[in-house]
Amino acid sequence: MIRRRGTLFVVSAPSGAGKTTLCREIRLRVPDLAYSVSVTTRSPRPGEIDNVDFRFTAEAEFRAMLARGELAEWATVHGNLYGTRAGVLEDALAAGRDVLLDIDTQGAAQLRARYPDAVLVFILAPSIKDLETRLRERRSDAESEIARRLARAREEIALWRRYDYLIVNRDVKEALDQLESIIHAERCRVARLGLTLPDLEVQS
Amino acid sequence: MIRRRGTLFVVSAPSGAGKTTLCREIRLRVPDLAYSVSVTTRSPRPGEIDNVDFRFTAEAEFRAMLARGELAEWATVHGNLYGTRAGVLEDALAAGRDVLLDIDTQGAAQLRARYPDAVLVFILAPSIKDLETRLRERRSDAESEIARRLARAREEIALWRRYDYLIVNRDVKEALDQLESIIHAERCRVARLGLTLPDLEVQS
Numbered sequence: 001m002i003r004r005r006g007t008l009f010v011v012s013a014p015s016g017a018g019k020t021t022l023c024r025e026i027r028l029r030v031p032d033l034a035y036s037v038s039v040t041t042r043s044p045r046p047g048e049i050d051n052v053d054f055r056f057t058a059e060a061e062f063r064a065m066l067a068r069g070e071l072a073e074w075a076t077v078h079g080n081l082y083g084t085r086a087g088v089l090e091d092a093l094a095a096g097r098d099v100l101l102d103i104d105t106q107g108a109a110q111l112r113a114r115y116p117d118a119v120l121v122f123i124l125a126p127s128i129k130d131l132e133t134r135l136r137e138r139r140s141d142a143e144s145e146i147a148r149r150l151a152r153a154r155e156e157i158a159l160w161r162r163y164d165y166l167i168v169n170r171d172v173k174e175a176l177d178q179l180e181s182i183i184h185a186e187r188c189r190v191a192r193l194g195l196t197l198p199d200l201e202v203q204s
Numbered sequence: 205m206i207r208r209r210g211t212l213f214v215v216s217a218p219s220g221a222g223k224t225t226l227c228r229e230i231r232l233r234v235p236d237l238a239y240s241v242s243v244t245t246r247s248p249r250p251g252e253i254d255n256v257d258f259r260f261t262a263e264a265e266f267r268a269m270l271a272r273g274e275l276a277e278w279a280t281v282h283g284n285l286y287g288t289r290a291g292v293l294e295d296a297l298a299a300g301r302d303v304l305l306d307i308d309t310q311g312a313a314q315l316r317a318r319y320p321d322a323v324l325v326f327i328l329a330p331s332i333k334d335l336e337t338r339l340r341e342r343r344s345d346a347e348s349e350i351a352r353r354l355a356r357a358r359e360e361i362a363l364w365r366r367y368d369y370l371i372v373n374r375d376v377k378e379a380l381d382q383l384e385s386i387i388h389a390e391r392c393r394v395a396r397l398g399l400t401l402p403d404l405e406v407q408s
Binding site for chain 1: 325326364365367368369370371381382384385386387388389390392393394395397
């Protein structure tokens, strides 16, 4: 049996669509899914842990990684830099592990170019009004920050057609079921199976 | 909201791979899935009900339907004719209902040509040996019939790469989970969503 290469699952969503919760919960449901921790120059929010939620880094160090070609994608979001370390990603995929990435639309576009067979999933809140409510409930953000996030959300939403799958997050349980279905279904895709098991079994 | 067109799910498998059980169980799990009852000239097996398992018909009537262009696909399998009524299928898809079809590899190829966006799922037994065991356990078939089914199974298995998804039926529950995931995932596919909900919601 020739081991198949891992599949890259990229999840994007405007702020407030519930992406962070979905990405955390899906890792409990699909424990063999590797999760790539993004590098960021932004400050940790209360409760966030370094190397678990993000790898928090100084801007100079981020720019050095970028200069060394160590990032598979990177983007500026709300004035902060975010990126994915190419080495970590490549190692997991080469070992046949499926990887989940939680990144913005700019990073997703870069990954699509680099990994054409990546699976891109877009999470949408049921409406802009709903998105605004969720952003306000978060309370950690100032009014100007909410306005900035909403403006950006509108720009991002316009890009949903570039994705493979769309999940409208009306209910967390339902959205989670859909995300899990997408992962399991993609694992059955003939195009991803390569020269694996079935060819050999047919010889028996 | 513009209603989306239904998706056609085509399930094929060599005899003994467990396709009939999976197709029966999946309809209990996904009750809004329409099932297209195939027309056949073969005799009912014990317990099979007309218009539920198959629409049993005389060969002359089958040939008349064929001549009138009423079949979306048809095939000869083990000397019997099988087909799918185009009208029933078209009505369900146009009404936005997803349809499950349980048909052989010849019919699946015809449907792929007619409906390029159909989702083709191939079910495989874990091995040829396992397939043979299952055919023998069925007991309803004579030895010559088993040999004939096995020979045909080998031919069919060679076609698995023409399908979108492959399910290796090691365990019914697991295979059923996979089939259900494929259906739910395809319902989230951006390519199938057309001009539906999200575009309109973004206006709000």
